[in-house]
Amino acid sequence: MNGKILIVDDEKDIITFIKNSLEDEGYIVYSAYNSGEALNLLNKKPDLIVLDVMMPGMNGFELCEHIRTSISCPIIFVSAKNTEQDRIQGLMVGGDDYIEKPFSLKELKTRIFVHLRREKRARSERKQCIYQKNLIIDTLAHEVYCQHEKIRFTYREFEILKYFVLHREQVLSKDQIYDYVWGLEAVGDTSTVTEHIKNIRAKLLEKDPQTTYIETIWGVGYKWGS
Structure with a gap:
């Protein structure tokens, strides 16, 4: 098993696209279409979260701040908001990475792999x-x-x-x-x-x-x- 990934996006086609590809790689994938569903799925203890920014109700930046009160796993923002200020805000509220839509699925999977590898290395170092x-x-x-x-x-x-x-x-x-x-x-x-x-x-x-x-x-x- 490669890890547990939570995808949060209000566009079902995007979630399906990412989910199918990640499951083919051996990941366990949870889907949330809004902030409420995402918060309920935190008890699954995901190893990484892929998070959209522009969602109805609580947006991705606000949701990230809520997540950071209980979860420290890597968070990758995936958003059509592509200004420098958007990227800075995403990192400042607790995100670890920021990818602009439309994005390359290969790049997203590579970044997921790199962040999970870094987390695994950090956990190994903490054990010493x-x-x-x-x-x-x-x-x-x-x-x-x-x-x-x-x-x-x-x-x-x-x-x-x-x-x-x-x-x-x-x-x-x-x-x-x-x-x-x-x-x-x-x-x-x-x-x-x-x-x-x-x-x-x-x-x-x-x-x-x-x-x-x-x-x-x-x-x-x-x-x-x-």
Whole structure:
């Protein structure tokens, strides 16, 4: 499945033309002939919206502003309004692209493909980041930000912090943390875990003194703060 597309246009021939072509490409396509139908179809969670501007009642620009209160997917305007001001207005109200009528179906499909590819890439990049409390933890770059300020952690400190947030519902013993970060074959003892957690807490406290990130569970180990 290539994605879910919502087409909004009061001209049924145009919707049929676009819909048939996109379905041939493997897309799931929803049709709306006015703003009311379009708003009702938002619960389908479309991956992209093709939106006409000149419609009776609420026009495409107004509808786009309503959509943007709940949906962040790409919106491509398709309109006979072709002035520079029209294109600017379309982008300013939340549109991502603007194609003038009459348009090339090949161009429209290409732009749909490009926007969906960009969204997929963005979602993939967001997955590498873990958002916890006031922290952004970038697992690929090995970077941690607290309220947009970077906190510098050593490799071991970062791995411990990541282990906590990936298992935030669990109480973790020193042995578990040591085995995860240093490896089962490491030669050493778990006292180093205590020192590393002390350092992590100090760095977090300096940037965010109001938030408890790592709790001590006496006699058992540690837990990500609730």
